[in-house]
Amino acid sequence: MAIDSLSTFLDVLRRTQLLSEEQIEDIARELVPYYTEVQALGQYLVEIDWLTAYQLQMILIGRWDELTFGPYQILEQLGEGGVSQVFKAWDTHRGRIVALKVLHQHLANKTDAVRQFQRELQAITKLSHPNIIKTFDAQQDGLECYFAMEFVEGMDLDRYVQQMGPLPIEMACDYGRQVAQGLQHAHQLGLVHRDIKPANLFLLHPPLPPAPGVPLRRGPDPVVKIIDWGLARCLRDANADGSDPELSTEELEREKGSLVGTADYISPEQAQNPTLVDIRGDIYSLGCSMYYLMTGRPPFEGTSLIQKLIQHQEAPPPSLRASRPEAPEELDVLLQKMMAKSPAERPQIPLLVVTPLRRFCMSLVPAGGNSSMCGLRPSSSLTLNRPGGVAPGTALNLPRPQTHGTLARPSTSTDLPRQP
Numbered sequence: 001m002a003i004d005s006l007s008t009f010l011d012v013l014r015r016t017q018l019l020s021e022e023q024i025e026d027i028a029r030e031l032v033p034y035y036t037e038v039q040a041l042g043q044y045l046v047e048i049d050w051l052t053a054y055q056l057q058m059i060l061i062g063r064w065d066e067l068t069f070g071p072y073q074i075l076e077q078l079g080e081g082g083v084s085q086v087f088k089a090w091d092t093h094r095g096r097i098v099a100l101k102v103l104h105q106h107l108a109n110k111t112d113a114v115r116q117f118q119r120e121l122q123a124i125t126k127l128s129h130p131n132i133i134k135t136f137d138a139q140q141d142g143l144e145c146y147f148a149m150e151f152v153e154g155m156d157l158d159r160y161v162q163q164m165g166p167l168p169i170e171m172a173c174d175y176g177r178q179v180a181q182g183l184q185h186a187h188q189l190g191l192v193h194r195d196i197k198p199a200n201l202f203l204l205h206p207p208l209p210p211a212p213g214v215p216l217r218r219g220p221d222p223v224v225k226i227i228d229w230g231l232a233r234c235l236r237d238a239n240a241d242g243s244d245p246e247l248s249t250e251e252l253e254r255e256k257g258s259l260v261g262t263a264d265y266i267s268p269e270q271a272q273n274p275t276l277v278d279i280r281g282d283i284y285s286l287g288c289s290m291y292y293l294m295t296g297r298p299p300f301e302g303t304s305l306i307q308k309l310i311q312h313q314e315a316p317p318p319s320l321r322a323s324r325p326e327a328p329e330e331l332d333v334l335l336q337k338m339m340a341k342s343p344a345e346r347p348q349i350p351l352l353v354v355t356p357l358r359r360f361c362m363s364l365v366p367a368g369g370n371s372s373m374c375g376l377r378p379s380s381s382l383t384l385n386r387p388g389g390v391a392p393g394t395a396l397n398l399p400r401p402q403t404h405g406t407l408a409r410p411s412t413s414t415d416l417p418r419q420p
Contacts, residue, residue, distance in 0.1 A: 287338025
């Protein structure tokens with residue numbers, strides 16, 4: 001439906017149910033007389049938080065039918081990959097914000113894509129740990145495949161290091177310890193992530209340096225959550241030869257001949273045969289990721305994919321102390337052991353990484369076991385805002401209504417066109 005008039009715009013708002021009928025009636029009565037263009041009225045609804053900018057954009061380009069998946073109303077897009085998109089969404093049934101992962105509709109008839117999506121779903125629904133993203137709900141309705149996860153604000157550790165530079169040793173060890181705890185939980189359920197890297201480690205409440213003139217205050221403890229389980233496999237359900245029973249023979253051969261993972265952080269054995277990797281491959285990737293956190297670069301650099309893979313196979317693990325002389329020698333030894341070429345020479349389970357890392361971040365770990373970033377404060381810009389216009393009949397952050405109980409009319413300071 002082309003949005004060619006204000007009446008059509010209101011009809012679309014009714015169909016999407018992004019606003020309640022009462023809100024739409026208020027718009028028709030109080031606002032429509034003051035606007036001649038859909039764009040101007042829509043922008044005002046964004047300004048008063050009745051619509052999001054993303055919702056308005058999708059409505060104006062005629063893709064408003066993509067704003068609803070089951071009980072979930074899309075608020076904005078968070079990211080996109082080859083198989084799926086991730087949105088910030090409002091759960092109308094439970095009244096909460098979620099991160100909604102949706103399979104690309106053009107892939108809904110592609111068996112391989114659907115199976116990959118379903119494998120991720122099967123993996124993460126088994127997991128329940130503070131350091132792993134939590135899944136609430138999953139649905140497959142016709143061509144629509146999606147699942148809802150907890151919505152968290154912050155940034156991944158790749159972006160965080162790019163913005164902040166190499167992290168303090170204690171902080172990096174604390175984050176690595178949290179990831180190892182999550183991997184231990186996955187290991188106990190027979191799961192291997194197969195793509196551990198800083199971009200898949202999401203930091204809640206990222207600490208930032210104190211602003212000039214702003215007194216220090218302690219905020220929420222930084223928490224790392226492992227995200228993106230799209231390449232995970234379950235060893236517990238594997239065949240006797242270690243292969244995944246969910247993979248067809250064709251898919252199995254295709255995966256054997258492809259790179260599954262990320263070249264900067266992939267273990268030597270996973271690069272050779274991703275179908276046979278176990279939790280020790282994740283431990284290798286965690287070692288590479290921790291090296292990045294403390295140096296600002298991956299352990300093996302190269303100008304091509306092949307160069308990086310050859311170094312993972314042949315080059316000795318780099319010394320952390322060569323870049324960070326203040327790092328404890330025992331930590332350097334641990335990282336090199338985690339990045340050993342042979343899986344047999346690495347810590348055999350993540351728990352064997354958790355315990356030594358705890359010693360290196362003791363100044364950040366209080367008696368309760370949670371980390372606290374001493375001398376740092378979380379950014380006030382990362383607080384969670386409730387969505388506008390998504391809870392029926394509720395106006396969020398709206399101008400105060402007039403005495404007759406209707407919406408405040410746009411004032412002359414809104415920079416929006418009005419009829420004479």
